[in-house]
Amino acid sequence: MTLGAYTSALLVMKMGWPTWAALGAATAAAAVLSLLVGYPFVRLKGIYFALITAFLAEVIRLIAEQWRTVTGGSLGISNIPPPDPIVIPGLLHISFVSKVEFYYLILVLVLVTLLILYGFEHSRIGVTWFSISESDFLAESIGVNTAKFKVLAFCIGSLFAGLAGGLYSQYNSVITPSSFGFVYAVYTVIYMIVGGARRFSGPIIGAVILTFVPESARILKGYQPYIFAVVVILIIAFMPEGLVSLPERFIKIIRERRGHA
């Protein structure tokens, strides 16, 4: 995300690129980086892979902080313009200045993203990804180029992160190296786990609910992170499959009750 945010912001501010092209470049930059580091990274598994991607994010943050002549150091870049209005003369004029307008832009992009990801997951590539997550050496033994499919998954994830970073910079108009820190990366993983990593809807539910929980506890201000942590720990402890498994659990409990009655 940091890479996407800086790529698009710098292209617009210093090179005078149109904002939409810069968003595309942000997406591409993240995808290219993921391909470059992908093959060495996927030699690592599980937690080690997670750690090295977190380190990569940290490296990019440090570059953003230290390469002052380009990135503005820890002050970051400000006055990033919002996306150019979409104009079809005489028919349409959509600008993206207000928050509401931006909301609809993001909504559309999120829906498109979800559609694309859903398509992948329900294609043969999705089946292959599931088998690799079940047992990568078994998948490898029957002819799956597991490294290739892992890099592909990594690349697709990075690509959308790059887009998100670019959009964020144009929405917020200011980015600093700490806009998306390590904590932010951890949060996205927590969204996924809380929602349920094994289902398509899991991460979506996780992200929505975990955004609402701290918001609704806003009066408690300084205690927000604590409440957040308690909710997360409870969910992980009692619902290891995430919130998506909740309806099934209820149905099971009700069935059992009826069975005993």
Next chain:
Amino acid sequence: MLEIKGLSKYFGGLAAVNEFDLNINKGELVGLIGPNGAGKTTTFNLVTGFLRPTRGKIMLEGNDIVGRKPHSVAEKGMVRTFQATSIFRNFTVLQNIVAASHLNPKVVFWEAALHTSSSRKQDEHILSQSLEIIRFMGLEGVKDTPAKSLPHGHKRILGIAIALAAEPKLLLLDEPLSGMNAEEVSETVGLIKRIWQRGITILLIEHNMRATMSLCQRIVVLNFGKKIAEGSPEEIKRNSEVIRAYLGTSKYAT
């Protein structure tokens, strides 16, 4: 079909496999036996690309396959099973086989992503082929059971079925009978025979001597990474070196 020459693998100073030679002809069913730690599974790992040999040549149908990744060895037609039960646990039996046959053919990336009609046709073909394998392996009764809740014997058979779905020419079975009860053993022995009768060449690692002797025409014995004997089951049974390897020697023995 498979030609192994001077295959060696050192782990540090230990020679797990040492100057091992083996030829397997098309249509053979060869047994690979030896005491625990003799290097049988290491040999499988070397041959299928899961480990890189220190030295030696491995030729599959005339092509050198040393240094190839396991998936590319599998694509060339050599598929192995694992000693530890290896299945896609959270898939049903049918999903296991469908997934396995999905993985093997040359998937056209964009066709798969876009659900084109030719990919749909291929899907139907894969489904009917998978059902055929399930029937052949005698798993119809548990077709929709999640793999993790199968009894042990069925799990092992499913492991072989997954390998079959990858359409091997040469199948390497690593202790397919381990942990099975007598009834399951005799069933699986029959199954292995039927797979072989389908024209698939088989190399079998197995500790169950009676089963190995009854299945294989030729048996290779490995001890401390070295081939100590090779021959028909009858020859192997009488071979003094083999008996010594299995029973051990003692300086007090006469």
